[in-house]
Amino acid sequence: GENVEQHPSTLSVQEGDSAVIKCTYSDSASNYFPWYKQELGKRPQLIIDIRSNVGEKKDQRIAVTLNKTAKHFSLHITETQPEDSAVYFCAAHSGSARQLTFGSGTQLTVLP
Amino acid sequence: NAGVTQTPKFRVLKTGQSMTLLCAQDMNHEYMYWYRQDPGMGLRLIHYSVGEGTTAKGEVPDGYNVSRLKKQNFLLGLESAAPSQTSVYFCASSPLRGRSNQPQHFGDGTRLSIL
Numbered sequence: 001g002e003n004v005e006q007h008p009s010t011l012s013v014q015e016g017d018s019a020v021i022k023c024t025y026s027d028s029a030s031n032y033f034p035w036y037k038q039e040l041g042k043r044p045q046l047i048i049d050i051r052s053n054v055g056e057k058k059d060q061r062i063a064v065t066l067n068k069t070a071k072h073f074s075l076h077i078t079e080t081q082p083e084d085s086a087v088y089f090c091a092a093h094s095g096s097a098r099q100l101t102f103g104s105g106t107q108l109t110v111l112p
Numbered sequence: 113n114a115g116v117t118q119t120p121k122f123r124v125l126k127t128g129q130s131m132t133l134l135c136a137q138d139m140n141h142e143y144m145y146w147y148r149q150d151p152g153m154g155l156r157l158i159h160y161s162v163g164e165g166t167t168a169k170g171e172v173p174d175g176y177n178v179s180r181l182k183k184q185n186f187l188l189g190l191e192s193a194a195p196s197q198t199s200v201y202f203c204a205s206s207p208l209r210g211r212s213n214q215p216q217h218f219g220d221g222t223r224l225s226i227l
Contacts, residue, residue, distance in 0.1 A: 001171075009152075032213035043202065043218040044155070051212075089154055093213045098143060098162060099170065100216060102154040 002027040004092050006103025013080050014111050021106045023090035024072040032093035033066060033073050034100070039086045047088075048075070080110045114138055116219035118203050124225045125193045133188040133222050135203030142208040144186035145170075145216065146178060148199040155202065161186055193226045200224070 003026040013019050025033075031052040036044035050057045050064045050073065057064050061080075066073040077084055090103040116137045125131055135144065142163050147155040147170075157170030159178040167178045175197060177189045186205075190197060200223050204216040 006154075034215055036218075043220050045218070046215045049215060098213070099157055099160060100145075100155075101171075102156070104152060104154040 002030060002092055002094055002099075002101040004090060004101045004103045006090050006106060008106060009104065010107045010109070012109045012111060015080060015082060017080055019075075019077045019080055019084070019108055019110075021075045021088055021090070021108070022072060023074070023092075023103050024070075025092040025101075026071065027092065027094050028068075028071065030092040030094045033064070034091050034093070035064060035075050036089045036091065036102075037086045038089065038105075044089060077108075080108075082110050082112050084108060085110045116203055116205055116217050118201075118219035118222050120222060121220065122223045124227060125190075126227050127193060127195060129193050130189070130191050131193065131224075132190075133201055133203075133224075135186045135188070135205075135219060137184055137186075137203075137205040137217075139205060139207070139217065140183070141205035141217075142183075143206045143216075144180065145204045145206075146176070146186065146188045147202045147204065148172065148197075149202060149221075150199050158188065158201075195226045198224060198226045 006023045034049035037047045038044045063076040087105045091100045145160040146158040161167045161180040164183040203219045206214045206216045
């Protein structure tokens with residue numbers, strides 16, 4: 001089955017700086033890669049996703065890049081703000097299994 | 113549109129008791145999922161369903177059963193609760209769009225403590 005590894009587990013940045021979270025996956029058949037943000041005590045919420053036929057996708061301050069050859073994808077947050085503080089999860093979706101496999105999460109703290 | 117609704121939100125059980133967690137979605141989604149979330153371990157798939165009347169095992173199915181008698185509902189049952197099942201349980205659903213994978217929409221979660 002799919003295995004997703006996520007790094008780092010914790011990340012602290014100064015407000016205004018950029019944050020990068022990296023994930024690797026094992027199943028070359030995986031073709032959909034969403035990122036979720038989870039605030040304390042809340043549900044995971046989709047913030048951006050990318051499909052395997054695209055190398056990069058951007059939405060305002062958030063961008064995701066995908067390297068299919070190396071089987072890794074990354075989340076980039078620019079101009080971080082205190083409200084970006086949360087746990088971020090990457091996930092990989094194998095088309096054959098219709099299942100999402102999640103990384104273990106990154107606790108992002110944006111220091112004012 | 114309420115989206116995905118989970119009941120109850122909190123529950124405390126004694127070891128050996130049984131209970132059922134209910135997930136309801138009003139988005140006419142074909143796929144539904146049950147996850148558990150434990151500290152430092154992300155979300156792990158317990159069971160899932162690709163349509164009414166069908167269920168399948170996920171990564172951590174032992175000790176749980178599920179049923180999907182109606183398209184909008186997905187029930188998760190614990191027949192004999194164990195302390196290891198203390199966790200936060202999330203339900204999610206996603207639509208079917210041909211062969212293309214779609215985002216999953218999550219409920220607010222159920223915090224379950226087994227004493």
